[in-house]
Amino acid sequence: MATENPARSATLAVAPPPSRPPTNGGLTSEQTDAVTHVGGPLLVFAGPGTGKTRVLTERIAWLIRERHAAPNEVLALTFTSRAAEEMRTRLSSPTLLGEDGVNGLTAGTFHSICARVLRSHAAVFGRTDAYTIFDDVDLRKLLVTTLAQHREPIVAAAARCGEAPPQEVLDEIGLAKGRLWNPTVYAQHSDHISAAFIAAAWTELDRELLASNAFTFDDLITCTAWLLAEAAGIRTHYQARWRWVLVDEFQDTNAAQMALVRLLAGTGYGDSGGRLLAVCDDDQSLYSFQGSEIANVLRFGDSFPGHRTVVLSRNFRSRALVLEIASTVIRRNRDRQPKQLDAARGAGGVVRSYCFADDQDEARWITRRVSDALAKGISPEEIQVLHPARWVSMPLQRALAQARIPYRVLGSLGVLERSEVKDALAYVRLLVNPQDALAFDRAVARPARGIGEVGRRHVVESARARRIDLIAACSQASSIASLNVRQREALEQFAAGMSAARGALADGRSLTHVVQQLLAMDGGLIAHYEGKLAERTSARKRRDTARVLEDLRSIVGAVNAYELESEEPTTLAVFLEQTTPMHSRTLEGEDRRITISSIHRAKGTETLLVIVQGLEDGVLPGWRAIETPGSAVMEEQRRLFYVACTRARDVLLLTHCGRRHDRRNLKQSRFLTEAGFQTQSTGA
Structure with missing residues (x-):
């Protein structure tokens, strides 16, 4: 049985669409200051819903229209490919630059931009430009x-x-x-x-x-930073190429990313970094566990002397009551830039807290609320349930499944993470980089060719001892004494298929043709699963095998889309970059489902209705924060609560339990108490 806390609530009927900043020139005064600034480094504090992306895109458009920069002189750095894509989409609209106006513009994630730089300078690090x-x-x-x-x-x-x-x-x-x-x-x-x-x-x-001719994701950043710091000629080249640098989500930068920004903006090398604009919100800094440093924001002036600060305070997303709750809590943090968000959409909103005996009751109640919202005509895409840790949502996922309410879990396995798709991409990886031992190990093992782990290791050792690539080592398998006749024949057949695809690539055949040929090679993946499909007797097994074949064909389709849409010369190495977490949307689809997400993953999103689970001491905030109540750990947990609340436009429902999983006698989160909700007894 739910106990409703009425301390904070207001009635709201079906909400109108959110108010947005005025279009095309109707910027607020603070936004205008940021867009048109030219006098030194600029740090923009942009709270949730204050038009951060609009400021970045209007800034780029203004620089180009006013002839301060050509498109190819602008670099926009983001943390997600989604943010970079949205930026380019907005800029290419007729109201800004149009399709032709963005040609040459560089917008991408830190990792993707660094990968691009390293493709041109891989030899410095002993790699080829076909690195994995x-x-x-x-x-x-x-x-x-x-x-x-x-x-x-x-x-x-x-x-x-x-x-x-x-x-x-x-x-x-x-x-x-x-x-x-x-x-x-x-x-x-x-x-x-x-x-x-x-x-x-x-x-x-x-x-x-x-x-293996490979880098890690961390290497992309650190090697590029080292390259720019140590090679003056290369540093000067990129500073001259990207005369204007814009950084999104600056509060999430770590020391390596901060060094990279300084090197690209010119600071410390005869330039004040005057062509840098960094957008941040210190109240949304959530990634210290991954090395991000809020000090990069708080000590921005030390790195960029003579900087100016602009604070965007007008929120165009949430109703006033939602902002009031979030702001009341976040103001307790000490290490932050003081700011007060003003609700452009005015008063109203629904913010309520609910208490349950246990997480099963909570799951059933949330399921009913979601069902009611859908029945009232609210779109599934306008509903999200947020949690501080994935285990919190498991009872809810079961309840939604039982109620046959479609949902998606952000962070769960997508198409690109399915085993069979990773198998297929291993073939492409090995074709691009025939020194990639991990790709070789996976490709040769799938489908099974009778070559065990020891045999595969002997091939790798032979290739390295003879200083040849792994495809060549397979074609010369007869010289590896430890392999039997069947293993040698299987490796030689594999090498023949790989070599044929390599020849097609050298002959200038389309990337789509090459990948299709690669996956359809004799003894390869498509032949394997087509054979399985013919053998399957049960409907379920046939359906599963057909799904695998469809996934494999989706890779070919993704390559084709990449060739058709790319504005730059196409290579399989760059395509592979786009199948990594830097570009995790390459093969993903969109559909009409409600969303279950961690608070971290929900950052940057907004929906009409938001439900936040797990608001108990020991869950949010976690025990580590509770043991050090005045620490940076507690402040980051408070920021997590703030981010969760500010995803909501109109309705924010906050839930907590007396018993969750094997944890008993839980108390409501102190953040609920800070927000003004009365402490409740669950009867657990």
Whole structure:
């Protein structure tokens, strides 16, 4: 049974569409100041719903229209491909620059821009321009393989200080790279109990990455920053090319990204960084666990002397009551730029808190509320349920499934993360980069060719010993004594298929044709699954196999779309970049479902109705924050609550339980208390 907390509520009928900033020239005075500023570095504080993206796009359009810059002299850095795509879409509208006006403009994520720079300078790091980008799954597999080989430096370090689990090793390496540390610096300065072991593993991991002609995502940033810092000629080239630099979500930058921005903007190299505009909201800084540093915002003036600050305060998204709740809580944070959001849409809104005996009651109640909202004509895309941790949403997912209400879970496996799709992409990766040992290992094993892990390792060792690529090593499998006749024949057939696709690529055939040929090769994936489809007897197995074949064909379709839509010369290496998390929407579809999402993933979104789960002490805020109530950890948890609330335009429903999973006697989140909601008893 739900207990409704009436402390904060107002009645609202079906809401009208949200008010938006006036179009094409009708900017607020603060927005105009930001758009037309030319006198030095500018830091724009843009709260939720204040028109941040509009300021960035209007700024770019103004620079180009007023002839301060040509399109190819503008660089816009974002954290998500979605943000970069939205920016380009808005700029190409007739009211701004039009389709032709954005030709040459560079807008992309930090990772994608750095990948582009490194394609031209990969040789500096011992790679070719066909290098592979290893994702988290690749990297973990490579680390586990490296650790299993018991190399002497790793064994010696483990004996001195003990080992650390693989994921912990990778997390530590990622954070250290974000600080621009190398293994030696890490070993000297880290307070981790297994620092020497992690540093040794890092060194060996880097050797394996070099041998595989590969970078990690962190490497893209750190190597580009190092390149620009150390190579004056290259630095000058990119500073001259991108004379105007704009950065979105600046509060999420880590030390490496901050260094990159400084190097591109010219600061410290005879320029004041005067052509830099950084947009941020310190109240939405959520990623310290990934190395982001709010100090980059709070000490912006130290890095960019003579800077100016503009604060956008007019919120065009949420009703006044929603903003009042969020602002009341966030004002308790000390390390922030003071600001007060003004609701352009005026008074009103619904904000209510509900208490439940347990998470099963909560799940059933949310399901009923969602069903009622859909029955009243609210679109499913206008409903999202947010949580601070994925486990919180599991009872709700079961309840929605039982009620047959379609939903999507942001962060769950998408098309690109399905095993069969990653298998197919391994073929493409190996074609592009025939030194990629992980791609080889996956492609040769799927479908099974009778070549086990030991046999595949012998092929890799043979290739490296003879200094040939892995496709060549397969074609010469007869010279690998440890392989039997069937294994040699299977490898030679695999090499023939790969070589045929390589020949088609060299002959100038379309990328679509090459990938189609690659996946349809004798003994390859399409032939394997078509054979399976013919063998299947049950309807479910046939349906599953047909879905796999459709996924494989979707890769060919994605390559075709890339060729048709790209404004630059097309290569399979760049296509592969677009299938990584930097461009995670390449094969994803949109449909009419409500959304379940972590608060972190929901950042940047807005819907009419938002329901926030898990508002108990120990969940949000978490126990680590509760143990240090005045700490930066608690302030970041408070920002998480603030972000969750400000996703709502009209209706914000906040829920908490007395018992959640195996946790009992839970109390309502102190953030609800700070917002003015009365403490409630659940009767649990």
